[in-house]
Amino acid sequence: MSDKLKSLINDLGKNPGLQQAFKTDRDSIFDQYQLSEDDRELLRQEDTEGIRRKLGDDESPISTNSIVHKAE
Amino acid sequence: MPDGRLTVVGTGLITPQHITQEAKRHIELADRVYHLVPDPLGISFLRSLNSNLVYLGDCYQKTDNRAKTYSMMAQRILQGVREELNVVAVFYGHPGVFVSPSHQAIKQARKEGYDATMLPGVSAESCLYADLDIDPGKLGAQNYEATYFLCHKININLSAPLTLWQLGVVGDLSFSTKIKPSATGLYLLKQKLMKHYPDTFEVILYETAIIPAFAPRIKRKPLEDIQLDDINEVTTLYLPEYIAAQKDDYFCTELETKTNQGEKSCQIN
Numbered sequence: 001m002s003d004k005l006k007s008l009i010n011d012l013g014k015n016p017g018l019q020q021a022f023k024t025d026r027d028s029i030f031d032q033y034q035l036s037e038d039d040r041e042l043l044r045q046e047d048t049e050g051i052r053r054k055l056g057d058d059e060s061p062i063s064t065n066s067i068v069h070k071a072e
Numbered sequence: 073m074p075d076g077r078l079t080v081v082g083t084g085l086i087t088p089q090h091i092t093q094e095a096k097r098h099i100e101l102a103d104r105v106y107h108l109v110p111d112p113l114g115i116s117f118l119r120s121l122n123s124n125l126v127y128l129g130d131c132y133q134k135t136d137n138r139a140k141t142y143s144m145m146a147q148r149i150l151q152g153v154r155e156e157l158n159v160v161a162v163f164y165g166h167p168g169v170f171v172s173p174s175h176q177a178i179k180q181a182r183k184e185g186y187d188a189t190m191l192p193g194v195s196a197e198s199c200l201y202a203d204l205d206i207d208p209g210k211l212g213a214q215n216y217e218a219t220y221f222l223c224h225k226i227n228i229n230l231s232a233p234l235t236l237w238q239l240g241v242v243g244d245l246s247f248s249t250k251i252k253p254s255a256t257g258l259y260l261l262k263q264k265l266m267k268h269y270p271d272t273f274e275v276i277l278y279e280t281a282i283i284p285a286f287a288p289r290i291k292r293k294p295l296e297d298i299q300l301d302d303i304n305e306v307t308t309l310y311l312p313e314y315i316a317a318q319k320d321d322y323f324c325t326e327l328e329t330k331t332n333q334g335e336k337s338c339q340i341n
Contacts, residue, residue: 006112055113
């Protein structure tokens with residue numbers, strides 16, 4: 001679990017100003033949250049699956065809203 | 073009416089941003105919270121609201137058949153209701169959209185005389201309208217699960233957008249818990265669509281962003297060029313309207329004729 005990465009993502013969800021800064025000047029935000037190079041790269045690439053793995057999402061085989069109806 | 077109660081709520085696609093105040097309050101007040109929220113941030117948020125969490129995701133490991141998995145989830149939720157608890161079941165997105173166990177649990181709870189309610193949540197469809205800047209009130213909307221669309225004779229309205237969900241499992245008739253697209257399913261779906269739309273018709277492959285501040289995936293390409301590599305388990309296929317709807321002169325004239333004098337005349341373009 002990467003606490004700094006988690007903290008940034010949590011804050012992004014609550015703070016529209018931070019969201020805007022994330023879009024325009026990511027590196028400053030990364031510095032502010034003291035992210036590791038690995039975490040920075042995940043965010044630069046917007047690697048959703050990588051982030052989920054990093055945050056410990058290894059228990060759900062169907063990882064998103066894929067609760068599927070059978071075509072009957 | 074027995075004391076047990078069931079409320080089914082959704083977290084939206086990004087938790088906690090998308091969760092409603094109403095859903096949040098129900099989670100806080102529940103005796104027990106069953107959930108199928110796949111992301112660790114979402115689970116942390118739920119835990120901050122209520123420590124009595126039961127994860128339903130382990131049902132996937134108990135059988136490789138999705139129908140059985142969903143039935144197992146519904147039964148587990150009902151177990152809490154039958155213990156006469158105030159139960160909340162939390163699902164990702166909208167709890168009633170492409171979610172089978174939520175509907176099963178509510179139906180069975182009501183059948184057994186319990187109070188059971190579903191609250192709306194932010195669905196992938198809501199996100200699609202926002203991200204693609206589409207108003208379904210303008211031209212209408214057609215939504216189908218991709219395999220259902222493939223396997224049924226659907227009268228496609230070419231004057232309205234067509235959205236096909238769960239492209240990631242199109243043609244997968246195994247109903248297994250291992251989600252995978254089928255090459256045959258995708259091939260046949262394209263064949264079916266190309267009977268109605270030009271091969272070069274530009275479509276959109278869409279995926280909702282599930283991390284705050286990330287961009288949604290919006291990939292435009294000709295219908296004929298869609299490949300398995302373009303698709304993952306959450307990809308949606310969006311086809312814009314192809315032809316303009318024809319004006320219905322008869323009803324438009326009737327409307328004008330029967331409208332009270334002084335009212336604006338029919339202005340349908």
